[in-house]
Amino acid sequence: MSEDEREPPYLYPDYVGTRLRAPAKPLVHLPEGFHDFPAPLFPRTIADLDHDLTRRHSGEPLGERIIVTGRVLDSDGRPLRNTIVEVWQANAAGRYLDQDDQHPAPLDPNFSGAGRCLTDGDGRYRFITIKPGAYPWKNHRNAWRPAHIHFSLFGSQFRSRLVTQMYFPGDPLMPRDPILQSIPDQAGRERLVSHFDPETTESEWALGYRWDVVLRGRAATPFEDEG
């Protein structure tokens, strides 16, 4: 299966937002090498507590405290060190701190829902946050997004760029979510679901979830079959 067949298509009519925004013409393929240049350098410094979404305000946010950690790798399995990971999410009630979010669930004065960190020498990132809530959206009748955390990563190459969403194991909304279901194969969808991890869980304090990310590296082999 090629990389393109593993990715969601641009046009996925069940996700209504794609209908007028998916390009109608095919993408133009460039010869090999034209996209082999370095990833952008992020022009801001990362502060010590940017990875801890629970310590931005005077009090602690409501919700189930969690640790989300994993490794960022390229497709050859090499760790991507010192690469920026950005996250954003809804609060425990399923509400974003965004003026366009009209879901009538409470805002939390102690939760903004955004964080950044750099991966360490093993390519590992780690965030402390609260488990986001599910929330309704107007895509179809009684549509609800499964709980998720948005991730944005740069990696080492321009072609490594990835914006995606991490889901939680066992969420009954996942099979009904057209955004997740837009990914054509079950294995691909499962790669967006984190694992509960007793090793990451800290006693008397927070549940731990693990989720690894694999980004395109330099000169990836675009048509290699899985297995």
Added chain:
Amino acid sequence: MSAPLTPSQTVGPFFGVGLPFERGEQIAAPGSAGLIRIEGQVLDGNGDAVPDALLEIWQPDGHGRYRTMADGEAAGFGRCRTDPEGAFIFLTAKPGPTPAPDGQTQAPHCNVTVFARGLLRHLVTRMYFPDETAANATDPVLNLVEPARRETLIAKNCGGVLHFDVRLQGERETVFFAI
């Protein structure tokens, strides 16, 4: 065997809490020498404004070099979300020509990445400069594009401001590149 890649998902409508950063549209500082102002609009298949898109520009310096970690200070990257009219701006300096992998020279251009609600994967395009007629004519990437669509990749000079609209779908749809 290479590990399967992590699939993409939409940036969604609420990225405003996480991705935009202060003065993100200022790749070059206001008042700096050779400052260029880029203005544009993101439009959908009906020609309606896309008010929840995020654009990133990544470009080399005036000598055609992309900054890397080894250079120390970051430069050449900008990020701007669209406003309720679908409009965005960037302030930057003109990049230099870059070598192409096949030994040719690429005309000066900015790489433009587009994220939006409704885009399950980001889109990549390029903005070329209207005052580079000769370099654009021999650019290996522009020459891969059918002639009628090349103009979607070249900004227009409107009284000193470069206009570059991104049409996601439909008439005069912007050319996007496979990554």
